[in-house]
Amino acid sequence: MRWTNERKRYKKKVEGKQTVSARARIVDPGAGLLNEERRRAILEILNRESRVLVLDLARRFETSQVTIRKDLETLHAHGLIHRTHGGALPAHERALEDPTLREKEKLHRQEKMRIAEAAAGRVQEGQVVILDSGTTTTEIARALRNFRNLTIVTNAVNIAAELSGTALEVILTGGTLRKNSFSLVGPIAEETLHRLHADLLFLGVDGFDVQYGLSTPNLLEAKVNRVMVEIAKRKVAVCDSSKFGRKSLSLIAPPSALDEVITDHGIPKADARALKKTGIEVTLV
Known part of the structure; x- marks a missing residue:
């Protein structure tokens, strides 16, 4: 029992x-x-x-x-x-992928806002600043609205609209409209940029491979971006960490063309080390 x-x-x-x-x-x-x-x-x-x-x-x-x-x-x-x-x-990034601006606006919003705040901290009154088209640079434009004495050069129609009604002088390049990105591209945009000089460029990218360089899906967009790099004294790439390790169709410039990269803490450590090793300042937000 x-x-x-x-x-x-x-x-x-x-x-x-x-x-x-x-x-x-x-x-x-x-x-x-x-x-x-x-x-x-x-x-x-x-x-x-x-x-x-x-x-x-x-x-x-x-x-x-x-x-x-x-x-x-x-x-x-x-x-x-x-x-x-x-x-x-x-696993396999699509080199030809070209999402719309509205699609990209939904991604990594908080990271982009922190990047924009850090970028705005680099700007001084009286400067000429180039803003490439894109969602991160759009956030930068919003962060610059309270400045009193800036000249903003952009090929983005939506950025020009964001800054309308402010004290800032805005130069819109002109060119052929890309509906996906609200950007202006082509010979007219390139010719306008060639006539200018800027203190600072904030460049957004779709792909950032530390060996290959900065890239974008659109060939005409890449040509405009290359001119921006040529005419700016200081070049700063602004992108969230999801862009690292990606290659898009058209190369804009090698990493060595940059002075600084502003991104979030998700960047692969090996990529951050590689950039710093070449003398590029890496700012994590």
């Missing part, structure tokens, strides 16, 4: 542990039975946001960073993602 009672107590104890374990698997998204579901969700987030960070994913899925790192390593091993320090990027 005593042996029977002990067996019953032991069975109850084991069943209790199994019940707790089962509940843990349901509650904890990081548990083993949900690995594939979580990894599919990570891919969906990556496709939607163009970059993922280990810390952010651990918070979203309420699991450990170790678990997320294992997930990313598994996805990387299957060729589904490109593993970077602290996170991951899409």
Whole structure:
């Protein structure tokens, strides 16, 4: 009788542990039975946001960073993602991809606002500043609205509109309108820029590979950007860290053409080291 009672107590104890374990698997998204579901969700987030960070994913899925790192390593091993320090990027960036300005505005908004604030801190009254087209440079334009004595040169129709009604002098290059980016390109834009000189250029990019250089999907846009680089005394690339490790169709300039890069802390450490090694100032926000 005593042996029977002990067996019953032991069975109850084991069943209790199994019940707790089962509940843990349901509650904890990081548990083993949900690995594939979580990894599919990570891919969906990556496709939607163009970059993922280990810390952010651990918070979203309420699991450990170790678990997320294992997930990313598994996805990387299957060729589904490109593993970077602290996170991951899409495995195969599309060189011809040319999303609209409105599509890009939805991505990495907080990072772009911090970058814009840091960029505005580089500007002094009385300067001539070039703003390339793009969502990050649009945020910079907004950050410059309270200046009193600046000349802004831009090929972006939306940036000119952002600065209308301010005390700033705005020079719009003219040219052929690209509806995707609200930018003006072509010979007219290039000729206008060739007649000017600027103290400072803030250049947004679609791709930033530390070996290949800065790039954009559109050939005409790249030509205009190259002229901007030529006529500016100080050249500053402004881009969130999702742009690193990416190559677009048309090269704008090598990294050596830059004086500074302003980006967020998600930049791969190897890329930051490579840029600093060539004498480029790297500012993380």
